[in-house]
Amino acid sequence: MRAVLDTNVVASGTVNPAGTPAMVLGAWRRQEYEFVVSEAIVQEYARVLDYPRLASRHRLDIAEVAQGFREYGVLVEPQETAAALTPYPSPTGRGARGEGGWAAVAGGAEYVVSGDTHLLRLGEYRGIRIVTPAVFLAVLREYQTDKP
Numbered sequence: 001m002r003a004v005l006d007t008n009v010v011a012s013g014t015v016n017p018a019g020t021p022a023m024v025l026g027a028w029r030r031q032e033y034e035f036v037v038s039e040a041i042v043q044e045y046a047r048v049l050d051y052p053r054l055a056s057r058h059r060l061d062i063a064e065v066a067q068g069f070r071e072y073g074v075l076v077e078p079q080e081t082a083a084a085l086t087p088y089p090s091p092t093g094r095g096a097r098g099e100g101g102w103a104a105v106a107g108g109a110e111y112v113v114s115g116d117t118h119l120l121r122l123g124e125y126r127g128i129r130i131v132t133p134a135v136f137l138a139v140l141r142e143y144q145t146d147k148p
Contacts, residue, residue, distance in 0.1 A: 002036050004110055006114035045066065079107040113133055113136045
């Protein structure tokens with residue numbers, strides 16, 4: 001099973017090790033699913049994790065974390081570049097809005113995991129389900145139960 005994680009899931013999972021987003025990251029580390037990323041997504045993760053209010057809480061080496069996503073994730077190069085999974089532009093004009101959708105398509109992901117209500121309202125895109133971290137964990141549990 002493959003999934004793209006929205007930046008809000010990675011940021012939350014990094015700063016709150018007891019939360020549901022952290023459990024989603026932990027499931028990836030245990031190789032329960034494949035984590036699909038693109039270079040633009042990795043750069044967005046790094047940019048957000050470097051915000052002072054977040055960096056003071058996680059104290060990680062951002063370059064090392066980004067390299068880990070590149071090395072241990074499924075790194076794809078989406079061919080399509082228009083905004084895909086968002087009905088609105090990036091609020092700051094700097095984000096990788098829509099990039100997750102194209103990475104999910106390019107990487108053959110079945111899920112985009114997000115806490116973003118705008119994405120969650122879409123429900124799915126090109127057959128790719130858009131779910132919360134809690135729903136994704138439930139899907140993983142069911143998937144693990146069904147494996148031979």
